[in-house]
Amino acid sequence: MKVTVIGLGLIGGSIAIDLRKAGLATELVGVDLNAEHARKAVELGLVDKIQTEDKALHQADIVILAIPVNAMCQLLPAVLDAVKSTAVVIDAGSTKSLICRAVANHPKREQLVAAHPIAGTENSGPEAAFSGLFKNKTNIICEKEKSSDHSLEVSMRVFNALGLHTIFMEAEEHDKHVAYVSHLSHVSSFLLGQTVLDIEKDEKNIFALAGSGFASTVRLAKSSPEMWAPIFEQNLEYLSQALLEYIMHLQRFHYHLMKRDTKELNRIMSSANEIRRVLDGIELKTKSQSEEQSVEKQK
Template identity: 50%
Template sequence: MNVAIVGVGLIGGSIAITLKEKKVATKFVGVDKSEGNLKKAIQLGLVDEGMTIEEALDQCDVIFLTIPVDAILTLLPSLLDRVTNQVIIDMGSTKERILAQVADHPKRGRLVAAHPMAGTEYSGPEAAVPNLFNDKMMVYVDAMDSDEDAFETVEAITEQLGMRTTFMNAHEHDVHTAYVSHISHITSFALALTVLEKEKSQGRIFELAGSGFESTVRLAKSSPDMWTPIFRQNRDNVLEVLQEHIKQLQHLKDVLDNEDYDTFYKLIKKSNKIRKILK
């Protein structure tokens, strides 16, 4: 089996490392619009050689799309036009718009939409690590729209990646990720902007930054190239959760403003219920 990784960054590179270790494929082909990234991915041994996307599609059995979601949206129709029996795996973080666009494509069955709930705040081929996916959740989206053999191929790969699996439709997926992934990023961006603003007037502010601060702002290191298209495609859901989040913050602020510490205590206590979710 030949495997193509379109976008040799954190996700694509980590897939390649892990599948190489498991000897899942005979050849790994890298595709990247950045020649520097591609060169680095070959140097790092993530992929064996570089190709254009057309060459890769023609010569490989499985094609992973691990590029920003706007690029997936643009690229996918022409890839499906060219596909015969290969399997294309869309690994983007948003699904509704991408899948709507190819819903009626005659080759829709060759596409498997999956979202690995794994990542770090880093990007690029150097950020690729083995075991990134181990014990993480792979979300299959609208799996019924994929051909059975295409889905089975991806299922076997997901197993090699050591992942757990779940199934959702595209709308559910985009709503859920807005709540448990996209909003966390917006919060971190806003928090970083808040303290960076303050630092201008109070230079020493970060001297005291501890692990709590680090944990809440680390996502603010995330790549704008990857995240702007995600927010664009999941705009409506993100706006809804963002509005609710601002409402909760404003409520905490009002309670503090009114020195209503009993209510403040109860709100913290209520938020503690998150313990049942987190390990």
């Protein structure tokens, strides 16, 4: 099948690699506003060639969009306009409500599958792309009742080829949960990095004193602002709620700290320790899934 990938960064590039590997894409065409990224994507073999949007959309069987979510809202209606009537369009945006709203009344809405494959690293651009990024990760499809059976079926072939496990959710519900479980982590990490850089003007102290714990908590502060600013803005309402609750928890902790109320600090931390069960569960899930897969391979 002819696959067109719009946006040749970490997400788009990694999708391209694994769709070719799985044999699902027989021709891969890339589109990217950034000429340097486009050139690099061909050089790295992520796509076979670069074309203008018009040409690339006209002949594609599958179109995958992996661009910042604000650009997604602007571009999606025109993409649906341009594709042939049998084509399937998949958007891989990290927010879903505004994107779904942007095409809610589009006559070709049923050709779109609104998805969120939850995977990534703190790196960006075509050079950050790699095979296996999506393996054993979760994919969310929103408003599945608005996609045709054909679109869903073709998109599931794409998601399965990437190793994703797909579940279904309402767009609003999706946005609310990712505000807490993903977006808040990024904000907390960006500002933790900022706070430390602000104080430790002489970086030799960070070098000497930072342990693996610090590196772990600020890892996400390396993420791309161009990608995240539009996500935060599109998910403003839920992210704002999450941020206010986080700030409230921090202030309450500060209050008990200043009162030297060790018992209460202990209680708060013991309660936060419960996250261990969740994290162990995530590890367990990934593990049992890879075992499952290796059993399947042996068959």
